[in-house]
Amino acid sequence: MYRAPLKDLNFVLEHVLGTGSLSSYPGYEEYSTELAASVLEEAAKFAENVLDPLYKSGDREGSRWTPDGVITPQGYKDAYRQFAADGWTALTADPEFGGQGVPSVLGTAVSEMLSSANMAFKLCPMLTQGAIEALSQQGTEQQKRTYLPKMIAGTWTGTMNLTEPQAGSDLGQVKTRAVPEGDHYRIFGQKIFITYGEHDFTENIIHLVLGRVDGAPPGVRGISLFIVPKFLVREDGSLGARNDVYCISIEHKLGIRASPTAVMAYGQKDGAIGYLVGEANRGLEYMFIMMNAARLSVGLEGWAIAERAYQQALEWARTRIQGKPAAVTPPGATGPLPIAYHADVKRMLLTMRSQIEAMRVLGLSAALHLDLAHGHPDAAVRQKHQARLDLLIPIVKGWSTENGVTLASVGIQVHGGMGFIEETGAAQMLRDSQIATIYEGTTGIQANDLIGRKISRDGGAVLTELLDELAQELGSKTDNDASVKAIVSASAAGIKELRAALGKLLAAIAGDPAAAQAVAVPFLRLCGTVLGGCLLARSARIAAQLLASGAGDPGFCRAKMQTAQFYAEQIMPQATAFAAIVGSGAASVVSADPALF
Numbered sequence: 001m002y003r004a005p006l007k008d009l010n011f012v013l014e015h016v017l018g019t020g021s022l023s024s025y026p027g028y029e030e031y032s033t034e035l036a037a038s039v040l041e042e043a044a045k046f047a048e049n050v051l052d053p054l055y056k057s058g059d060r061e062g063s064r065w066t067p068d069g070v071i072t073p074q075g076y077k078d079a080y081r082q083f084a085a086d087g088w089t090a091l092t093a094d095p096e097f098g099g100q101g102v103p104s105v106l107g108t109a110v111s112e113m114l115s116s117a118n119m120a121f122k123l124c125p126m127l128t129q130g131a132i133e134a135l136s137q138q139g140t141e142q143q144k145r146t147y148l149p150k151m152i153a154g155t156w157t158g159t160m161n162l163t164e165p166q167a168g169s170d171l172g173q174v175k176t177r178a179v180p181e182g183d184h185y186r187i188f189g190q191k192i193f194i195t196y197g198e199h200d201f202t203e204n205i206i207h208l209v210l211g212r213v214d215g216a217p218p219g220v221r222g223i224s225l226f227i228v229p230k231f232l233v234r235e236d237g238s239l240g241a242r243n244d245v246y247c248i249s250i251e252h253k254l255g256i257r258a259s260p261t262a263v264m265a266y267g268q269k270d271g272a273i274g275y276l277v278g279e280a281n282r283g284l285e286y287m288f289i290m291m292n293a294a295r296l297s298v299g300l301e302g303w304a305i306a307e308r309a310y311q312q313a314l315e316w317a318r319t320r321i322q323g324k325p326a327a328v329t330p331p332g333a334t335g336p337l338p339i340a341y342h343a344d345v346k347r348m349l350l351t352m353r354s355q356i357e358a359m360r361v362l363g364l365s366a367a368l369h370l371d372l373a374h375g376h377p378d379a380a381v382r383q384k385h386q387a388r389l390d391l392l393i394p395i396v397k398g399w400s401t402e403n404g405v406t407l408a409s410v411g412i413q414v415h416g417g418m419g420f421i422e423e424t425g426a427a428q429m430l431r432d433s434q435i436a437t438i439y440e441g442t443t444g445i446q447a448n449d450l451i452g453r454k455i456s457r458d459g460g461a462v463l464t465e466l467l468d469e470l471a472q473e474l475g476s477k478t479d480n481d482a483s484v485k486a487i488v489s490a491s492a493a494g495i496k497e498l499r500a501a502l503g504k505l506l507a508a509i510a511g512d513p514a515a516a517q518a519v520a521v522p523f524l525r526l527c528g529t530v531l532g533g534c535l536l537a538r539s540a541r542i543a544a545q546l547l548a549s550g551a552g553d554p555g556f557c558r559a560k561m562q563t564a565q566f567y568a569e570q571i572m573p574q575a576t577a578f579a580a581i582v583g584s585g586a587a588s589v590v591s592a593d594p595a596l597f
Contacts, residue, residue, distance in 0.1 A: 002052045002308055004044035004113045007556055010037050012361050013109065015542045016535065017368050022103050025375040036106050039091075043110040046086065047117035050079050055118045058258030059428050063199070065250045070198040070260045076121060080201040084154025089125055093132055097148040103375075108367035111297055112360070115304035119432050120258035124157055124196040126297045130290035131158025131208050134225075138278040138286045146233055147206055157202050160290045161191040161209040161228075161264060169445060171284060172219040176211035176266065178226060178274060186271025187211055187228055187245075190264065193439070197262030198230075198247030204239060205230040208290065209266065209274060210283050217281065225283035226274035228266065244272040255431030294440045295397040296366060301436040302400030303359035309411035309429045310352040316415050316424075317345050339414075347570070348414050352407045354567040357560075358532030359400045361539060366392040387462045391454050392531075398446035398521070399528025401436040408433040447520035450527070456509050460502050463527070470534045471495050481544045483565050484537075490568035491537040494530040494575045501526055501579040508586065518589035519582045526578035533572045540564035 013019045014033045022028040054075045061073040083089065092107035093099025114122040132151050135143060150156045167173040176189025189211060191197075198205070207228040216222030232240040244267055251261040266272040278286055317340035325341040339345045366389055373386035408430040412419030419426040437443050455463065474492050479485045505523055508516040543560035546552025 002048060002055075002117050002311060004040070004047055004116070005307060006037075006040055006044055007553070008357065008360065009040055009109045009112070011556070011560070012364055012539075013105065015546075016361055016539050017105065017365055019103065019105055019368060022105075022371060022375070025372075026377060027101060027375050028103055028371070031103055031106075035102075036109075039102065039106060040109060040113075042086075043088070043113050046083065046088070047113040050082060051114065051118035051121055054079060054121065054258070056425055056428065058118065058120055059255075059432075062257040063250060063260035065198075065247065065260075069200060070247060070250060070262070072199055072201065072260065073258045076258060077200050079121060080124065080154070083125070089128065089154035090152045092129070093152040094136055094148070097136075097144065098152045103368075103371040105364055105367040105371055108296065108300060108364055112300050112304045112307070115301045116308045118258075119301055119305060120256040122301075123256065123259045124199065124201060125154075126294065127160060127195055128154075128158040129297070130160055130293045131206060133293050134208060134277070134286055134289045135227075137289055138225075139227075143227065143275065143277070146237065147227065147229075150204070150237075151206060155202060156204040156206055157196060157199070158206045158208065159194055159197050160287065160294070161194055161197070161207050162287065163191060163193045165190065165192055169441065171210065171223060174210050174212065174223055176209065178211040178213045178224060178276075179271065180213065181271075183275075185211075185213070185226060185274045185276065186267060187226060187274040188267035188271055190266065192263050193251070194262045194264050195439075196260060197264045198250070199260055203231070204233075207245065207264070208277070208287070210287060211274070213280050220284050222281055223283040223287075224280045225277040225286045227277060228272050228274040232273060244269050254434055255428070256435055291440055292393055295393050295446075296363070296370070298436050298440045299366075299393070299396035299398075299400045300363050302402070302404030302433070303356050303363065304404075305429055305433045305436070306352060306356050306359070306404045306407035306411075309408045309426065309433075310349070310356060312424075312426060312429070313352065313411040313414035314340070314349055316418075317349060322416075345414060348410050350563065350566040351570070352410055354536070354563045354571060355403050355407060355532070357539070357563055358536050358567060358571075359396075359403060359528075361535040362392070362528065362532045363396045363400060365535065366396050387458075388466065391450075391462045391466070394446035394450040394454065395524055395527045395531065397440065398437075398443045398450075398524045399532075401433075402443055402525070403528075404433045404436055405430070443521055443524070447524040448517060450524050451505060451509065451516055451520045455502070455505065460506055463502060464499075466531070467495050467499060470531075474534065474537060477541070479541060479544070480548070481561070483561055484540050484544045487537045487540050487561075487564045487568040490572045491530075491534045494533050494572050497575045497579040498526055498530045501582040504583045512586075512590070514590050515586035518586040522578045522581040522585065526575055526582060529571065529575050529578065533567055533575075536564040536567050 013036050020033045022031045058073040064071045090099045091102055092104055095101045151158055178185040178187055209226045209228045210223050212222050213224055232243055234240045246265050247262040248265045249263045318338050320339045321336045322339050369385045369389040373382050373389055376382045412426045415426050418424050474488050540561045543557040547557040
């Protein structure tokens with residue numbers, strides 16, 4: 001049974017990130033830590049009471065394709081309608097079109113709870129939010145008035161249609177055709193892996209589709225973006241005729257089985273009517289608006305599914321009686337003890353908890369940069385936060401989702417043999433976690449984006465500036481608590497390793513790009529490990545201060561310090577290994593002959 005980690009979410013927002021300062025920026029005047037706590041509490045109720053009970057049943061039942069449309073598992077349609085009626089679809093959207101306009105950092109915290117409670121359900125509003133963002137930035141005024149109010153209200157949902165059978169991640173091979181016809185286009189083609197491309201939640205689905213206008217340049221330079229609604233929309237906003245777009249099948253998947261992953265056919269008859277978004281041949285640029293929003297939201301799935309796995313593993317460890325632990329036992333204990341007291345089980349639980357907390361604070365900090373990039377009144381400051389966000393998104397997405405798979409596996413290990421069978425539910429979390437490393441770009445794609453677009457374009461300046469700020473922060477105070485001193489020292493050592501690795505990576509980028517790509521994923525993991533650890537050090541320092549002043553919950557503060565200490569001693573040292581790979585691990589990859597594999 002999932003329980004939302006409200007104490008930790010509020011602690012990160014209020015104390016570690018200081019989001020209360022957002023109220024001084026235009027558009028966020030009504031934000032406060034009290035408002036955030038209230039929103040999180042209500043979201044927790046929905047996640048725990050509505051979504052969590054559908055998690056296992058949705059996996060067992062799955063979505064079903066029929067000639068008349070896709071049928072989602074029992075309870076999902078009602079849950080979505082309650083979700084929309086309660087206003088959650090409008091949480092972060094523009095108030096001009098019916099949104100509530102809360103900051104993205106709060107919306108990200110809410111999304112974590114939705115993902116933990118029911119990842120398959122959360123994907124539908126996630127994709128809709130990405131479509132809303134793209135139309136908000138690039139749609140015409142008429143397109144915004146036509147589509148945004150009902151998408152924001154949850155009356156309609158949205159999708160992103162990129163992948164084709166022959167193309168995969170290589171969008172330069174997209175073959176979907178767009179034939180001009182008056183004020184619209186006729187779309188012909190097929191798309192695969194379209195999350196919630198068809199479902200029974202809403203009366204209409206607004207597809208955003210990549211395609212080529214006849215005569216467009218080859219490759220990614222000739223891609224355009226089109227709005228293709230399932231049902232055409234009349235001028236008065238009512239629904240018209242069924243468009244020539246159909247779901248012809250859904251995939252049979254390893255996990256997230258409640259979420260329909262559709263194969264979509266456009267133009268089986270006269271062509272699906274579509275409307276150009278923005279300018280022709282700039283579709284990939286516009287689609288990246290959706291993808292960047294989705295990459296942050298998929299990144300949070302990494303720590304969200306790990307949080308669920310941790311909670312179940314912890315409950316199992318607290319009740320399972322096996323063997324006799326040699327570790328510290330409670331005072332006065334005489335009988336058998338649960339496995340939570342075994343040293344290696346404690347190690348596994350701390351491995352899970354510490355990395356979840358590191359991922360959470362790094363991901364929420366990225367979301368805060370998103371808010372400041374949009375809302376800060378100073379253009380130069382907005383640009384700085386946008387650059388920081390651009391740097392962090394591939395790290396959050398790649399590092400968090402890889403960790404999510406690893407930690408879900410650790411959760412199975414805590415259960416022992418009982419984790420390998422479906423009845424306990426531990427296996428479902430491992431199955432569900434696998435997709436997050438793949439969709440919206442595999443870990444390799446995230447790593448190549450990090451080094452190829454972010455690091456190389458500025459010579460590592462944005463990352464260096466971030467490391468300088470963290471190093472200054474770590475060294476700015478004298479800590480009285482010995483454990484906090486050790487945590488800060490380990491973080492400072494991690495920064496040193498990352499700086500050295502960055503220098504070697506930049507040299508590889510300049511002299512041998514293939515060598516840089518060969519170590520891109522280890523470099524991404526190095527970044528996540530160090531940056532997450534530094535933010536945990538900040539958390540530990542704050543917890544120690546609250547504990548010393550008597551202002552914080554003693555048990556919670558000690559737990560924060562304990563978790564950060566474990567991270568400093570058993571996770572942060574991995575930075576040394578990653579840095580060594582970045583410095584000297586490329587040759588074995590570059591020189592490898594695939595014929596010998």
